[in-house]
Amino acid sequence: EEEFANNLFGLVRGCLTNSRGRKVSMNETASFCLHFLKKGIDELSEVTFDRSTKVIDVFNRTVIREEAFVSRDEIRERIDIPSAYYIRRGYQKETLQKFDVGECLAENQPMSGRVVVPVYDEGYNYVGCVGRSIKEHLKPKWLHSRGFKKNVLYGLNIAKDKILETNTAILVEGQGDTWRMHEAGYTNTVGIFGSSINEDQLILLEQSGALNLIILTDSDEAGNKAYEQIVKKCGRRFNYFRPEISQKDVGDMDIVQIQEQLNPQLQGILNDK
Structure with a gap:
């Protein structure tokens, strides 16, 4: 990992990935460390990886939000x-x-x-x-709405179970893209509210259990730049896939088109579990 590559947490994740023959998630690495140290999450405040990074800081990376004011x-x-x-x-x-x-x-x-x-x-x-x-x-x-912050992944409340089940998250730009993908059966799809992701969204992806990111930003120059930004931002945390589609975005496609074009490209990824 970019921020963990030079400390013990990154080393542990690399060793687990090598020994298990597959990429190990942040959550799995966290669970292994807790079990190995025989400690609970609340006992880690004094345990450090190196001079600057406390274990608790890695485990407790969270997205800070205001309390919901309406149900x-x-x-x-x-x-x-x-x-x-x-x-x-x-x-x-x-x-x-x-x-x-x-x-x-x-x-x-x-x-x-x-x-x-x-x-x-x-x-x-x-x-x-x-x-x-x-x-x-x-x-x-x-x-x-006033004060809206892009510190969420649109539809994660609905997609999180499928993401965890498949270890795969599908990223699209907009809300309409998200709806259409769910209609086509890809219920592990979330929206990023545009053409880039930020640190809060990265934390949510880390915590989701995803090992694979299928990136379906728009099929144009801007969408390709968005793909590059996402890969650069996320670094070596995930495996990346960029399917080809015939339209600019999946929101412009019908269900049959999406299934016919994506199913052959994603079959191995989503059926690995």
């Missing part, structure tokens, strides 16, 4: 789910229900006249929302 039930009560706009765009009602995608029909609200896409963290705590204008005169086209 999921309250969010669902405030908007009309499923979104009629996205049903007309070809998305399934069940998908929009699963992701709580609806429309704000009330007047004089920050998201009035918009599709509302609630964003939850991995524990279903509400962290903000993204609004999409459904009226020509309403600008900007996309509007984030």
